[in-house]
């Protein structure tokens with residue numbers, strides 16, 4: 079099995095599994111109970127919180143654990159709207175986001191629009207980047223929040239988050255960044271007030287994410303109950319998931335440059351192994367290099383996927399794959415239906431070897447070539 083689907087999820091690091099184990103097998107106390115065991119679990123969670131905060135690397139804020147980045151994004155969007163509706167910012171009821179955002183942002187924004195929020199979804203340019211002049215024209219004093227991701231999950235293209243945050247702030251708005259695909263893989267851009275991250279994209283476990291909140295920008299409480307997470311997000315925290323997330327974040331932080339350089343080398347090797355005839359979807363200059371989304375005239379991506387049962391890769395985003403819906407991101411780049419259908423995404427990272435990647439690329443290229451010949 080050659081695993082080339084690092085945007086969907088990543089293998090759990092051995093260090094993470096080892097860190098989690100005692101909290102699964104022996105240390106089962108509720109971290110919110112006053113017993114000695116409870117305090118021990120609580121202390122371990124606080125260490126993990128610091129590790130995640132350090133890896134995020136932004137100043138003046140705090141981390142709240144959530145069940146996923148999807149939850150963190152729902153909370154950030156809905157909680158910010160709710161808070162504004164009951165505070166002095168109540169004159170602001172407009173959200174600006176971008177057509178290539180993840181469904182966790184787009185669908186939540188659409189839901190909010192159904193509740194009366196004024197929603198603007200900006201298009202992107204052919205290379206997947208947001209036109210900042212367009213954003214500047216849209217920013218006015220009704221804008222409450224600007225939501226833009228750092229690295230796109232489907233095409234790997236990066237957005238100029240610090241500039242966008244500055245523009246949002248100059249207009250008196252807040253900035254939310256979906257940093258799920260950037261966190262632990264490249265440095266996070268400074269500037270946003272709210273940042274969503276997920277453990278399972280950085281060799282942690284599924285089932286835990288976090289929302290980083292700048293002091294003063296905390297959204298209204300999202301889940302009500304026992305008052306955990308400073309009353310903002312109730313629910314018993316899982317020590318094993320938090321400890322695992324902390325270990326994954328620490329490891330990613332320590333290895334950031336090494337992993338990034340490794341990924342850049344892999345990208346170059348993959349492009350060379352694929353050979354001519356492929357077009358890279360999205361900017362080649364502004365990107366995270368562990369995401370290679372490519373298309374080739376006359377190729378059926380789904381057929382490629384079916385032909386290679388021993389190579390895990392993807393057609394579009396993990397969420398859209400299998401739904402039969404053409405990718406909204408590829409359509410936002412201006413690709414037609416056939417071009418979108420001929421696109422595949424290869425995702426690689428820390429544990430991918432150059433040999434397995436180039437072997438997979440050569441086999442995929444040969445199969446695509448054979449498809450072309452057959453159809454000609």
Ligand code: PLP
Nearest residue numbers: 146147148180182231258276287
């Ligand atoms: N945002 C982006 C860019 C993603 O890639 C994903 C996961 O695919 C999410 C949000 C949702 O993350 P989670 O799986 O933690 O809910």
